[in-house]
Amino acid sequence: MAQYMPSEHLALPQRPGLQDVVLQLFKHHSITEPVLVPAVAEPLLVMVLAGSAIVEERALGGEWESAEVNVGDFYLTSTDLPYEMRWQTRGGETFEVMHLYLAHSLLDQASRDVWGSQAGPVSFLDISGGQDELVRMLLEQLRLELVERHEPSPLFVHSLAQALTVHLIRTYRDPHATTRRSNALQAYKLRRVIDMMNARLAEDFSLAQLAEAAQLSEYHFSRLFKRATGVSPSQYFIRLRMARARQLLLDTDQSVIDIGMEVGYSSPSHFSQVFRREVGVTPSAYRSPGRARGSVV
Incomplete structure (x- = not known):
């Protein structure tokens, strides 16, 4: 993943x-x-x-x-x-x-x-x-x-x-191991919630809906998700949004404003701010002529 x-x-x-x-x-x-x-x-x-x-x-x-x-x-x-x-x-x-x-x-x-x-x-x-x-x-x-x-x-x-x-x-089998994780998120539940995130990038983040999909309380889900991925559900959601935005910037001719809206940001300035924080450059700079269209970075 x-x-x-x-x-x-x-x-x-x-x-x-x-x-x-x-x-x-x-x-x-x-x-x-x-x-x-x-x-x-x-x-x-x-x-x-x-x-x-x-x-x-x-x-x-x-x-x-x-x-x-x-x-x-x-x-x-x-x-x-x-x-x-x-x-x-x-x-x-x-x-x-x-x-x-x-x-x-x-x-x-x-x-x-x-x-x-x-x-x-x-x-x-x-x-x-x-x-x-x-x-x-x-x-x-x-x-x-x-x-x-x-x-x-x-x-x-x-x-x-x-x-x-x-x-x-x-x-x-590891003959020296005596314990096994019993308090971790199951793979099918992780896949389910990440699929839900990807399907709802244009919508507001909802911890309650994700926890419900994982059949866990919000507190328990947040703890297990962070243990699995190293980041909170909300931060993971932002990174999925940025990944989708990066793909659209490289592979389409959509405007930066339209791309921002497609990944949930109605304010172009807010989209640019979050993108720069996560990726290191602005959306326009990321789409600069120096980058080969369709390249993987």
């Missing part, structure tokens, strides 16, 4: 009833700004679908660590804190990745199956740029079923996710 949405987040059809897994697809171009990976309740798998790139990771405010990755390579993480990733593709290629979150209900079931009475909280080793043919095959099958099928089979999706989870527990 992109904090500043620097990449193309490929829209997927809603799949009611499929909450055991949350799948997202991203397409990245030559150079991107950091992508925020939220610290949600579920572990995250990231697999490279196309292209190759130098991938860098860091804790918020930390030092970058880099690795070269290619098609089929994967990342596995269950961090308690949000962190950042960024990519530089090889040879100007498009770099496509999929994100998959696995529900704790799957982890608990797989843990009991593998460990029986010795089953306990499950945490995983951090894997960066790993290679595992079974992980690759199962993730690809999940992608095909959830993306390509007009009506995916919940039973088939659940079976694939179960097989994947058992393999991860057998192969990548």
Whole structure:
């Protein structure tokens, strides 16, 4: 999930009833700004679908660590804190990745199956740029079923996710971890509220509506959202507005005033003030002739 949405987040059809897994697809171009990976309740798998790139990771405010990755390579993480990733593709290629979150209900079931009475909280080793043919095959099958099928089979999706989870527990379980996050925002709830934010950029921010969508109190929702993303819901909403404005400034000929109104600012001066605070330059300067139309920054 992109904090500043620097990449193309490929829209997927809603799949009611499929909450055991949350799948997202991203397409990245030559150079991107950091992508925020939220610290949600579920572990995250990231697999490279196309292209190759130098991938860098860091804790918020930390030092970058880099690795070269290619098609089929994967990342596995269950961090308690949000962190950042960024990519530089090889040879100007498009770099496509999929994100998959696995529900704790799957982890608990797989843990009991593998460990029986010795089953306990499950945490995983951090894997960066790993290679595992079974992980690759199962993730690809999940992608095909959830993306390509007009009506995916919940039973088939659940079976694939179960097989994947058992393999991860057998192969990548952290034997030294004794605890697991129990008080974190679930990935499907985070996706739901961010989708709602994106659909309502022109409207006033409403914490009450977002909390209701997440089925949480406003206080509890705000706390868990900030824990997941590192910023408050209102600040995240502003950043989504600015990301949309940046896209419109680069990819359309709409006036700055119209763009400001499209992302919720009826006052051009207020829009310019917020844009400059968040991006570092005014909207007009951001759209200067020196910037290549359609470039990703």
